[in-house]
Amino acid sequence: MYNKLYVILLGITTLGMISCNQSSIAPQKTEALLSDDTIAISNVNKQSYDLQVKFSNNISFSKAIEANQKIPLLSLLKANKEVYNDIALLLAQGNGDITMNLKLDGILDTTITYHLDIKDASQYSTKVLAGDCANLSGNFDAANVEGNIIKWLFRKNIKNVGDETINNMRLFLQELNRTSYKEYVTRDVIPVMTSFKGINYKISSDLVADNYYLFACKTEKEIVDFVEEMVSVKFDGATHALSQQMPCYRGASSSGILCIFLIGINKDWEYRTVPVGLVCIDNKKPISSSYRPGEIEPDKVSDIVLEKNKTKIKMPNRVPTITGYAFLETREWGGNGISANVNFSVTFGGDIKSLSIERSGNLAKWVGKDTFVLDLQGKSSPYIFTYELHLEDGDNYVPVTITDLRGNKTEYKFNVACTMTRNNSQDINIDNNVNVNVW
Numbered sequence: 001m002y003n004k005l006y007v008i009l010l011g012i013t014t015l016g017m018i019s020c021n022q023s024s025i026a027p028q029k030t031e032a033l034l035s036d037d038t039i040a041i042s043n044v045n046k047q048s049y050d051l052q053v054k055f056s057n058n059i060s061f062s063k064a065i066e067a068n069q070k071i072p073l074l075s076l077l078k079a080n081k082e083v084y085n086d087i088a089l090l091l092a093q094g095n096g097d098i099t100m101n102l103k104l105d106g107i108l109d110t111t112i113t114y115h116l117d118i119k120d121a122s123q124y125s126t127k128v129l130a131g132d133c134a135n136l137s138g139n140f141d142a143a144n145v146e147g148n149i150i151k152w153l154f155r156k157n158i159k160n161v162g163d164e165t166i167n168n169m170r171l172f173l174q175e176l177n178r179t180s181y182k183e184y185v186t187r188d189v190i191p192v193m194t195s196f197k198g199i200n201y202k203i204s205s206d207l208v209a210d211n212y213y214l215f216a217c218k219t220e221k222e223i224v225d226f227v228e229e230m231v232s233v234k235f236d237g238a239t240h241a242l243s244q245q246m247p248c249y250r251g252a253s254s255s256g257i258l259c260i261f262l263i264g265i266n267k268d269w270e271y272r273t274v275p276v277g278l279v280c281i282d283n284k285k286p287i288s289s290s291y292r293p294g295e296i297e298p299d300k301v302s303d304i305v306l307e308k309n310k311t312k313i314k315m316p317n318r319v320p321t322i323t324g325y326a327f328l329e330t331r332e333w334g335g336n337g338i339s340a341n342v343n344f345s346v347t348f349g350g351d352i353k354s355l356s357i358e359r360s361g362n363l364a365k366w367v368g369k370d371t372f373v374l375d376l377q378g379k380s381s382p383y384i385f386t387y388e389l390h391l392e393d394g395d396n397y398v399p400v401t402i403t404d405l406r407g408n409k410t411e412y413k414f415n416v417a418c419t420m421t422r423n424n425s426q427d428i429n430i431d432n433n434v435n436v437n438v439w
Contacts, residue, residue: 032108038070039102051076051108054101056090059083073114076100077176084176085152085169089161091116092168118171123182124207124274126262130245131201133260133277134188136313140174142167144185149173181305181312184275190257192280192320194406200245201260207274209264211238214248216258216279220306222251223261227271235265255281256322259304259313273306275313280320282406286352287325324350326376326402332417339367339390342416346374347382351405357387358399365390393420 030043041049046067053076054060063079065071077087077098090098096118101111128135137144149169153161193199201214215226226249230238239246248260257280265271304313326348333340346355354377359370372387389398397413 030107032104034102034108034110034112037073039065039073039076040068040070041065041104041107042068049104049107052101052103053079054103055083055087055098059086059090073100074116076102077114077116084173085149088169088172088176089153089158089165091172092165093161096172116172116175118168118175119178124205124272126203126205126207126274126276128277129202129204131199131248132191132193133201133279134186134190134316135277136184136186136259136275139183139185139314140170140177142170144187145170145173179312181310183312183314185314186278186316188277190278190280190316190320192282192322192406194283194408195281196248196250200247201276202245203242203262203276205242205262205274207262207264207272209272210267211235211240211265212242212246213238213263213265214246214260214276215263216248216250216260216281217254218256218258218304220308222254223263223273223306227263227265227269230265231269238265250281255283257301257315257319273309273311275311278313280322282320282322282351282404283408284322284324284404285408285410286350286402286404287323288400288402288410288412321351322404322406324348324352324402324404326352326355328355328400328414330416332419333391339388340418341386342389342391343384343386345382345384346376348376348402349381352376352402353405354403356401356403358401359387359389360399362392363389363396363398389416391416391418393418 030041030046033040033042039051041051048064048066051063051065052060053063061080061083063076077100087098096115098114098116099111100114101109103109123138146166149166153166196216203212203214211230213226213230215223217223217226230236237247237249250258257278259278260276262274262276263271264274301315301319303315305311326346329345329347330342333342344357348355354373354375356371356373359367359372364370367388367390374383374385376383389396394417396416396418398416399411400414401409401411403409
């Protein structure tokens, strides 16, 4: 705090209360205590007050504060997110000083100078030089917020204030938005892959350790388990210099959006972690027609939080879709013993790429073996199509394969029921240009 303020301002309010016997109660005294970093309003008969807060000549709002509680003055700066840019500009121009007027009708009306220091938010500097991922950076790094600050200044018709002021605005905005976590974001598109097989990364970082690993995961427990395993195998597979390319490890069953962490483990088993980038592992097979579309849950995506070192990786608004489904339908068919043009309807969504039907065995009798591949890219769901099959009386199980964009496949048998229509005529009527003399 810039100024050490110890100001007691007293306001007297008279609370007249008449009891059943018309006796009066003594008036209650309201006190406002303003110290170097807090304000407190005391009154045993009142729970809260609306404090009028004003910065400069154009920033003012009302803040409800509890009575008989010490309220940090910093919380008043943080009370209204809509004016954070205005407050950050005043702080930047005043080298951390800002004039604050506090008013409570009949009790308090004072102006103070408040000083906000920029805390050292040290973070390891890490950059991906080779290897596919969506790079992560601090939420208030210059690349993420500087452009928005300049646009705001332009809209406010505030002329170029200089790079130093813009950078200090960024740092004060970081202070105003500060939580207990170091927050990371990405501006890149998250790449989708089926595994890390054949992929190596090259990382630059100021993290110094005896042994380095890249590990992709979603939870802190996965990191702890991985470090435990690497310590137990005496750092097998570790990289000892960041100038070398590195593989990336992950849990065998992990999928979805993962954060790649650079993990540095020293010989004494102490370790530190640094977020590097986001990837999406798609090893999910498409959902087949044993599910209805309404039963399919969307991919669950949430921020990745490490409590030990207070790190939060925030998910972008748009994330890859790796869940796909295709629901095939038809009706019961009649047949003439030769073939039928079967009408199908496929309802699909997510990352489905194609659907294929295999015509083999009895299904190919008279009409020949074949595999029908339907490319669903660019088509609207539901999509109706026709395919010729030989159907026999009763159940006919058709081999179906659905494939997603990353090549994950689901194979199953789809039943086409058929009721045969018998022809008592001596003549055989053959449709669909079938030559019964070809064997």
